[in-house]
Amino acid sequence: MTHPGARDLIDPFDRVVRDLRISVTDRCNFRCTYCMPEEGMQWMPRSEILTFEEIERLARICVEHYGFEGIRLTGGEPTIRAHITRLVSKLAALGVDLAMTTNGATLRNLAHDLRQAGLQRINISLDTLDRDKFARMTRRDELANVLEGIAVAKQAGFDRVKINAVVERGTNDDEIVDLARFGRDEGVEVRFIEFMPLDASDAWQRAKVVGQDEIVAAIASEWPIEVVPATGAAPANLWRYLDGGGTVGVIPTVTKPFCGDCDRVRLTADGQFRTCLFATDEFDMREALRAGETDDEIARRIETAVGTKWAGHQINQVHFIRPKRTMSQIGG
Numbered sequence: 001m002t003h004p005g006a007r008d009l010i011d012p013f014d015r016v017v018r019d020l021r022i023s024v025t026d027r028c029n030f031r032c033t034y035c036m037p038e039e040g041m042q043w044m045p046r047s048e049i050l051t052f053e054e055i056e057r058l059a060r061i062c063v064e065h066y067g068f069e070g071i072r073l074t075g076g077e078p079t080i081r082a083h084i085t086r087l088v089s090k091l092a093a094l095g096v097d098l099a100m101t102t103n104g105a106t107l108r109n110l111a112h113d114l115r116q117a118g119l120q121r122i123n124i125s126l127d128t129l130d131r132d133k134f135a136r137m138t139r140r141d142e143l144a145n146v147l148e149g150i151a152v153a154k155q156a157g158f159d160r161v162k163i164n165a166v167v168e169r170g171t172n173d174d175e176i177v178d179l180a181r182f183g184r185d186e187g188v189e190v191r192f193i194e195f196m197p198l199d200a201s202d203a204w205q206r207a208k209v210v211g212q213d214e215i216v217a218a219i220a221s222e223w224p225i226e227v228v229p230a231t232g233a234a235p236a237n238l239w240r241y242l243d244g245g246g247t248v249g250v251i252p253t254v255t256k257p258f259c260g261d262c263d264r265v266r267l268t269a270d271g272q273f274r275t276c277l278f279a280t281d282e283f284d285m286r287e288a289l290r291a292g293e294t295d296d297e298i299a300r301r302i303e304t305a306v307g308t309k310w311a312g313h314q315i316n317q318v319h320f321i322r323p324k325r326t327m328s329q330i331g332g
């Protein structure tokens with residue numbers, strides 16, 4: 001518990017909620033095939049997007065009332081939101097562990113400013129090291145910029161630079177070892193992410209999911225590794241290279257759900273509060289913020305919402321319903 005006077009926000013399954021994922025925009029400069037169509041999405045009207053002051057206020061309420069300890073900025077692509085470093089400074093002042101997930105394309109110009117503004121950790125998406133495949137997967141020829149962004153992020157002095165790699169069977173599962181090697185060579189931790197049913201083109205199929213066991217087997221066939229005992233609610237399972245080559249992780253959302261330890265809630269760019277990435281309902285905080293509700297009233301809304309949080313996603317159940325929003329409209 002960090003903030004004096006704060007109390008734990010506990011969901012119906014006795015999980016303490018401590019982490020807020022904030023999508024600062026639904027827009028993106030990439031068109032990743034597992035996320036959005038080539039033509040992009042119908043962007044949210046600017047008037048519906050939360051201002052920095054509104055985002056800061058809601059985050060502050062979470063910290064002051066419920067002792068939230070972590071905030072992660074996501075998108076769309078958070079770095080394309082104008083003046084993003086101003087928001088980072090505001091949130092850093094709340095004294096939380098502040099992280100960002102980015103596609104890395106603009107980092108070569110922005111990494112130092114983000115670090116100076118108070119960003120502590122950064123996850124950079126990189127699903128392939130092959131230029132042509134990168135262009136096919138993201139519909140942008142930006143691999144060189146992303147690799148340069150990773151290099152600059154390492155220089156910028158973030159606590160941790162991590163790589164997020166979504167694995168899709170038949171697309172980049174042949175690069176698991178190459179990406180793991182990249183992480184070893186560059187001294188960054190690669191997290192392989194199982195393909196999730198959140199794409200806009202409804203192309204997700206279970207057959208395209210490469211599960212944790214398969215990913216770990218591929219890595220272990222190249223290097224001896226050992227499990228790193230889990231600590232806390234972090235979604236990734238970690239392995240350590242026995243030769244001192246660092247650590248590598250898998251986020252097994254589909255094959256080995258980790259919902260039992262979930263401590264996360266989300267805020268969309270248009271101010272909707274979600275208790276789960278796959279939630280099918282959400283709670284309008286924008287209306288409450290703009291209707292002049294007090295901090296206490298908004299804090300009660302957050303508590304009411306968390307009171308409806310389910311045990312976990314239902315991807316593996318016949319009655320699974322995909323959320324209406326896609327990944328770019330929720331944030332990772």
Ligand code: SF4
Pocket residue numbers: 257258259262263264275276277278310311312313
């Ligand atoms: S799927 Fe939902 S409940 Fe499960 S870990 Fe993710 S956000 Fe939490």
